[in-house]
Amino acid sequence: MAQLPRRIREFLGRIPLLAYLLGFLAATGIESILGKTLGLLIGLGGVPAFFGITDSLSRLVLDKGLGGVLLSLPSVFIYFVLALVYDVLIYILPVFIVAGLLSRPVRWFVSTLPEWLTGFIHMVTLFLSLWTWGGLVEYRLLVVMYIGVNIIMTTSLNLINGYMGEFSCGHAGFMAVGAYVSSVLTVWLFTQDDVFGAPVLRAGWSVILFPLILVVGGIAAAIMGLLVAFPSFKTRGDYLAIVTISVNFIIKSAIENIEKIGGPRGFMGMKGVLRTMESVLNVPWLLIWTFIGVLVTLVVIHNFVSSTKGKGVVAIREDEIAAELMSVNTRHTKILAFTISSFFAGIAGGLFAHVLGYINPGTFTIFKSTESLVMVYLGGMGSISGSVLSAGIFTLAMEALRPLEVWKKVLIWLLLILLMMFRREGIMGGKELTDFVSLERLGLRRPVKEVKGYAPAAD
Amino acid sequence: MPLLQINHLTHFFGGLRAVHDFNLDLEKGELIGLIGPNGAGKTTIFNLITGAYRPTQGDIRFNGHNLIGLRPHQITAKGIGRTFQTIRLWNNLSVLDNIRIAQFAQIKYGVVDSILHTKRYREEEKEIEKRSLELLEVFNLRHLANEVVANLPYGQQREVEIVRALATKPRLLLLDEPAAGMNPGEIDALLKLIQWIRREFDLTIWIIEHQMRVIMGICERIKVIDFGETIAEGTPTEIQTNPRVLKAYLGEEGF
Ligand SMILES: Nc1ncnc2c1ncn2[C@@H]1O[C@H](COP(=O)(O)OP(=O)(O)OP(=O)(O)O)[C@@H](O)[C@H]1O
Numbered sequence: 001m002a003q004l005p006r007r008i009r010e011f012l013g014r015i016p017l018l019a020y021l022l023g024f025l026a027a028t029g030i031e032s033i034l035g036k037t038l039g040l041l042i043g044l045g046g047v048p049a050f051f052g053i054t055d056s057l058s059r060l061v062l063d064k065g066l067g068g069v070l071l072s073l074p075s076v077f078i079y080f081v082l083a084l085v086y087d088v089l090i091y092i093l094p095v096f097i098v099a100g101l102l103s104r105p106v107r108w109f110v111s112t113l114p115e116w117l118t119g120f121i122h123m124v125t126l127f128l129s130l131w132t133w134g135g136l137v138e139y140r141l142l143v144v145m146y147i148g149v150n151i152i153m154t155t156s157l158n159l160i161n162g163y164m165g166e167f168s169c170g171h172a173g174f175m176a177v178g179a180y181v182s183s184v185l186t187v188w189l190f191t192q193d194d195v196f197g198a199p200v201l202r203a204g205w206s207v208i209l210f211p212l213i214l215v216v217g218g219i220a221a222a223i224m225g226l227l228v229a230f231p232s233f234k235t236r237g238d239y240l241a242i243v244t245i246s247v248n249f250i251i252k253s254a255i256e257n258i259e260k261i262g263g264p265r266g267f268m269g270m271k272g273v274l275r276t277m278e279s280v281l282n283v284p285w286l287l288i289w290t291f292i293g294v295l296v297t298l299v300v301i302h303n304f305v306s307s308t309k310g311k312g313v314v315a316i317r318e319d320e321i322a323a324e325l326m327s328v329n330t331r332h333t334k335i336l337a338f339t340i341s342s343f344f345a346g347i348a349g350g351l352f353a354h355v356l357g358y359i360n361p362g363t364f365t366i367f368k369s370t371e372s373l374v375m376v377y378l379g380g381m382g383s384i385s386g387s388v389l390s391a392g393i394f395t396l397a398m399e400a401l402r403p404l405e406v407w408k409k410v411l412i413w414l415l416l417i418l419l420m421m422f423r424r425e426g427i428m429g430g431k432e433l434t435d436f437v438s439l440e441r442l443g444l445r446r447p448v449k450e451v452k453g454y455a456p457a458a459d
Numbered sequence: 460m461p462l463l464q465i466n467h468l469t470h471f472f473g474g475l476r477a478v479h480d481f482n483l484d485l486e487k488g489e490l491i492g493l494i495g496p497n498g499a500g501k502t503t504i505f506n507l508i509t510g511a512y513r514p515t516q517g518d519i520r521f522n523g524h525n526l527i528g529l530r531p532h533q534i535t536a537k538g539i540g541r542t543f544q545t546i547r548l549w550n551n552l553s554v555l556d557n558i559r560i561a562q563f564a565q566i567k568y569g570v571v572d573s574i575l576h577t578k579r580y581r582e583e584e585k586e587i588e589k590r591s592l593e594l595l596e597v598f599n600l601r602h603l604a605n606e607v608v609a610n611l612p613y614g615q616q617r618e619v620e621i622v623r624a625l626a627t628k629p630r631l632l633l634l635d636e637p638a639a640g641m642n643p644g645e646i647d648a649l650l651k652l653i654q655w656i657r658r659e660f661d662l663t664i665w666i667i668e669h670q671m672r673v674i675m676g677i678c679e680r681i682k683v684i685d686f687g688e689t690i691a692e693g694t695p696t697e698i699q700t701n702p703r704v705l706k707a708y709l710g711e712e713g714f
């Protein structure tokens with residue numbers, strides 16, 4: 001009998017990632033057809049947005065004191081159980097059934113393809129499932145894009161705080177630069193605006209130039225990154241942390257004082273940009289670019305830190321003086337690290353501004369920076385997969401726990417305190433997911449054929 | 460022309476004169492020693508040569524090039540490798556990574572190559588890895604390549620530090636008290652290793668030592684400093700009988 005769980009585990013472990021992704025895609029397909037009916041049938045009143053967590057919590061009565069809370073608990077519980085039924089029927093069963101059925105064919109299929117194509121197919125499947133899942137409830141799509149933005153923020157900050165071991169607490173400043181630069185450009189170029197007047201370019205350009213404008217925002221942020229990079233030659237640790245905070249404040253105040261872009265009142269019009277883009281071709285542009293932005297960030301930062309050149313960053317963390325004395329050009333390396341990091345914060349800012357449709361300087365204060373910091377530490381310093389996981393979990397939790405109102409924040413920060421007390425190394429503890437499951441096993445890389453008498457070189 | 464030429468090197472830490480008027484001509488292929496009691500200024504001299512500090516006065520030429528004002532990594536790239544008195548490896552990295560990073564100056568690819576994994580990047584990285592593993596192989600450390608440095612015993616960390624210094628492709632190797640913390644058996648092995656490295660890598664070597672008897676057997680020439688001043692210079696036998704040296708070491712345990 002004790003054999004059973006192990007055998008199930010082994011079976012599930014053998015299923016390639018792509019089969020799971022296809023399972024999820026199938027589940028989202030099933031949900032878009034049957035979700036609403038099932039939701040009504042079992043008394044959920046429709047499709048639950050986040051697996052029923054938000055909807056159950058919103059049944060809590062918080063404004064009538066402890067009595068109110070206690071009295072509302074049964075209804076929360078009942079809704080939660082019903083949502084669980086829904087989740088099992090809509091997600092869990094289809095995912096595992098489809099994944100199990102497809103396990104063998106997918107494994108075979110993947111083994112016939114070159115690795116880059118396999119990777120591409122994974123990405124497309126993931127994108128499609130996020131799109132169908134998000135397409136069902138608009139709020140979901142928004143959260144999916146927030147997660148994307150936060151993954152970019154967290155991974156890029158991890159380059160500084162995790163890999164290089166400096167303590168930057170002004171990441172939102174760079175995000176602001178990217179957000180404003182790209183928003184001002186898109187609004188000026190593609191929309192009818194009170195300040196900037198008629199669109200400068202024809203609508204068709206918007207879809208082509210949008211990613212380039214994001215990059216321009218990123219470059220502007222990277223240049224601001226130099227404001228931290230140069231002081232970092234002389235200053236380290238706590239003192240550099242103060243520098244990053246100051247830069248965050250300087251950027252925010254600078255924006256507040258530029259009347260032309262709304263000053264403290266903020267800047268809007270990005271929804272119009274989206275409408276222009278959608279008028280050219282009606283696809284989920286922002287989801288696409290957020291998705292691509294996340295991929296590019298992950299690939300760039302991963303490839304950089306695993307190259308010998310990029311490992312200079314880690315050598316600085318471990319012992320800066322030894323690094324410089326052992327041939328690492330530490331200044332050059334710091335400039336690279338800070339510009340790459342702030343570049344991606346700028347990209348995240350550009351995406352964020354267009355997802356939100358409205359930005360103001362108050363969005364990009366040190367509180368926003370702190371949020372990124374929290375995600376870095378939650379995921380684990382120096383772990384890219386940790387950053388991805390924590391950005392996902394943290395953003396989802398922030399949204400799903402919204403009905404708890406103020407208690408949400410208390411709960412989340414309490415969790416953080418517990419984390420710092422009992423698992424300081426974060427979820428991943430400085431490791432990557434691939435340290436636990438090999439790419440071969442996930443079906444992302446072809447298994448190395450074993451030849452007798454030949455030992456593969458150590459990686 | 461001497462490989463390393465030091466003229467009138469003087470260094471102050473605030474009011475403290477750590478090195479005073481130090482002079483040296485080091486010929487290619489020599490193996491020399493620098494000894495002196497605690498706080499004599501030995502490590503400071505290495506730090507001045509490698510650019511960790513900028514000297515108050517004096518000049519340092521390596522292979523004819525002026526080193527003053529260069530940043531440490533530039534000096535290392537010119538061919539001066541070193542180890543530290545207290546081990547300064549990158550502790551949370553693998554042995555292999557420690558050796559790889561020390562080849563930083565030899566990288567010719569750019570960041571973009573590293574991000575796009577261009578052919579150039581792959582070839583250079585392959586070469587770096589190959590060379591690192593070969594170096595480790597030579598020192599019988601190959602099987603530890605993927606071990607995190609912090610998990611190695613002290614003696615092996617010392618060896619890895621020497622390998623890391625060699626990975627920078629030095630022509631001059633500066634060893635700061637390499638025998639510190641070793642027992643007599645280990646010291647013997649270390650001295651053999653140093654002589655072997657010198658032949659095998661065609662190196663000029665300069666060793667700092669606290670106790671003279673350690674390097675007696677292998678150095679051709681020894682300089683002695685005390686309170687930043689050079690008090691003696693000569694062959695090991697000359698040094699051993701020099702009254703100023705004896706005086707400086709008076710009270711110090713066995714010399
Ligand atoms: N960074 C520094 N700042 C101030 N004083 C220093 C510094 N480094 C060394 N000193 C001082 O300079 C003098 C020489 O130090 P140094 O480390 O060169 O001695 P050493 O000969 O290497 O001694 P040991 O045998 O103990 O290693 C000592 O008095 C030391 O306290």
Ligand SMILES: [Mg+2]
Pocket residue numbers: 501502503544
């Ligand atoms: Mg010393």
